[in-house]
Amino acid sequence: MAHSWTAGVSPASGGSTEPVLPAGTPAVQEMLRVLSNVPDPEIPAVSVLDLGIVRDVSETRVLITPTYTGCPATLAIEQSIRQALDASGYTDVAIETTLSPPWSTDWISDAGREKLRAYGIAPPPKGASASALKNNQPAECPQCGSSNTEELSRFGSTPCKALWRCKACLEPFDRFKCH
């Protein structure tokens, strides 16, 4: 059995990185359970595991790649993880940050995408970060599922989201920007 857990590469999805759960020692599995309950500071509906922020977990350290560099949530993410680990007795576990490779929306798990949609945020299409279309692809309305949507503003409620509107049900919604 592996002693640590690493966000694995899934060959089925063209090499995009997907967390593979569970793996590692009982302590690592327990830490993953703790991390799966740490909400993203900006979107509490999804956890730091759902977003693919947690890259690697061992009994001594948690490796994270924050979303969007320069996003005010970056520091909050690390603080949330620190608090959750401390509260569960993992005070000796270090948190390390790596920015290479940079976080990508492709790392958001399928479960995370579903949670985003249920929360009213259009998840980025899978593989969008590698696509030349990027943010120009029409977003799917999280309320009614229509693709008849338009971008109102590059900047939504936070710099990490864009504001879109559905032309079918006329509801505005946030869209996760693709990276």
Ligand SMILES: [Zn+2]
């Ligand atoms: Zn709609």
